[in-house]
Amino acid sequence: MPSDKAGVFSFLPKVFKEDYIQDCWDLWMDEKNGRTYVAVLDGKHVGVIHVFVEYDYGWLEAIRIHPDYQRHGIGIQLSTMAMDFAKQCGAKRVRLSTSSANEKAQSQVKKMGFQELVRFARPFLENVSPVSAGKNSQKIEWGAIAKYIKKSECYKNSKGLYATDWRWKPLTEGAIKEFVSMGNFIVHGNNEIDGLLLYRDSLMLEKNTIEISFVDGTEEGIREVVKGLFSIASQEGKKIYGFVPNEPGIVEMAKKAGLDLVGRDMIVFEKALTGK
């Protein structure tokens, strides 16, 4: 209900000093494929969660319980409502992400039967100083990138997912086409691709930043595509953040290429929805 907005917004700063929920709330209210559930106790708003359904899964996010009301089962209740909505919409599974540092959230979702699906490492939000490398001008068909991704071990081990505004979505042919049509890719390699970085302008969560969505390649390839990204960011005056598949090799190469990783991963969890 619209009247929930003020109630939820009043307790959010008690959970996290800064949040993105305030920026998304109005969009969420207009969604056809999503719901926002709130918990109210004695007229006081004490919890919120958002869920939306796409492909064959429901994505749970933005769960916040007022600190004075945590560990009273409200998180599980709200998550259950969100999962029921996903099930009604025909979703076969539900997914969510949380930081490897967030033990409370991990413990809650494990208690509900979620299992770890994949991890992505996170670079620090970087202010990029000007670099001299030229802007990426490589012309490439989306099919060449799709072929490279299809064969990629890193893609397989990442369960075919890429990061977008703190959500993890399937890197489908449609998604690859979109990255290519927007010019949001950097490739390296002569006859064959040996480095690939997919990125996008972050729209909702981090202003004036470029988000790394997917990286793969050899040491040289990754070094060059990261250099290309630094170049674009410096020319456009943007910061960089994002997510790198947590493959030991990829993470090491990304670090060598100059991405400073925070040392905490984002973990994507999944739970199958079965029964009626």
Ligand SMILES: CC(C)(COP(=O)(O)OP(=O)(O)OC[C@H]1O[C@@H](n2cnc3c(N)ncnc32)[C@H](O)[C@@H]1OP(=O)(O)O)[C@@H](O)C(=O)NCCC(=O)NCCS
């Ligand atoms: C994570 C969070 C949503 C859990 O909500 P909650 O209402 O407190 O959780 P519940 O009472 O439903 O807890 C269910 C289970 O989660 C686990 N859990 C919750 N809080 C815990 C804590 N402080 N320490 C250890 N386990 C905890 C336990 O397994 C608990 O079951 P138990 O109480 O029977 O042992 C809540 O702590 C919160 O709002 N945290 C801040 C916001 C946040 O981190 N959101 C997630 C971002 S991805």
